[in-house]
Amino acid sequence: MTCGDFIGNLEGLNEGGDFPRELLKALYSSIKNEKLQWAIDEEELRRSLSELADPNPKVIKRVSGGSGSGSSPFLDLTPEPGAAVYKHGALVRKVHADPDCRKTPRGKRGWKSFHGILKGMILYLQKEEYQPGKALSEAELKNAISIHHALATRANDYSKRPHVFYLRTADWRVFLFQAPSLEQMQSWITRINVVAAMFSAPPFPAAVSSQKKFSRPLLPSAATRLSQEEQVRTHEAKLKAMKSELREHRAALLGKKARGKEAEEQRQKEAYLEFEKSRYGTYAALLRVKLKAGSEELDTVEAALAQAGSREDGVPSPHSSPSLQPNISSQPRAQCHGSEPQAGAGSGRRKP
DSSP states (O other), X not given: OOHHHHHHHHHHTOTTOOSOHHHHHHHXXXXXXXXXXXXXXXXXXXXXXXXXXXXXXXXXXXXXXXXXXXXXXXXXXXOOTTXXXXXXXXXXXXXXXXXXXXXXXXXXXXXXXXXXXXXXXXXXXXXXXXXXXXXXXXXXHHTOEEOTTOEEEEXXXXXXXXXXXXXXXXXXXXXXXXXXXXXXXXXXXXXXXXXXXXXXXXXXXXXOOSSOOOOOOOOOOSBOOSOHHHHHHHHHXXXXXXXXXXXXXXXXXXXXXXXXXXXXXXHHHHHHHHHHHHHHHHHHHHHHHHHHHTOSOHHHHHHHHHHHTXXXXXXXXXXXXXXXXXXXXXXXXXXXXXXXXXXXXXXXXXXX
């Protein structure tokens, strides 16, 4: 928009002549030449979003999402007393990466045994076996993990322990979980992904600024208000958008040789788009199977997946589900931003 167009539009809204033309020119020049700053500071945004997600903050007790996620209002966990319990059982956990895939300090990476409870959109990890109605301690609440916009996948590249799967969360933390058996591992993967697909609300748009730095969109932790039919259509639309954006991103890089910070930004964006394509593809495929099964019981969904010939990550094989695109990755990488190689058996690289 030219200065003349800008001033003309403003003058149309300034019929009373309250603002001189010189002031409008100065405003245009300021907007054009100075970088835009956020209109609201981070603390005010955090308070506003917390109030939006929690209509009665004096009554509902909030706990941090564990492992340093308390800095984001989208990762606060609100225990839901009436939430359905979708699965519980023994799990062994290892923290693989902190928020934004920052490397977890060595002293915090060890394997720890828990009893996992998938209740609503929260995976609780407690020391004692599950007892319905028993309140969790503060320490147990701190180990809880929100699975909104999360994705569980089998850790095919990890050979130190059997029956291990990855869980990547909305803030890009990565956990390793070991289940007691292959069947239990597959069940945990399927149920975590089905619950995340059912309840993860559509993302907010990515932050906009005058800088070119890549930033992921904000992923609300509140449950979606869409019906499951609307939800699956939303996932399929996001899958289509991620594929298109990934193609455009790769096309824009052809013939270009980026270095340093710019190259890292490009790697981060490509890793994000690849992961989101896999996540939304998994969500859409699982919800389609659930809707076809016509039941809210996840036992029925698992049985339908078994009948459809699901893969190791709990997603039906492409030939058995027309809603699943054949080029969806069956194993989205758990590495961070595509900058760290995966550890695999026989690769000669150090495993997590």
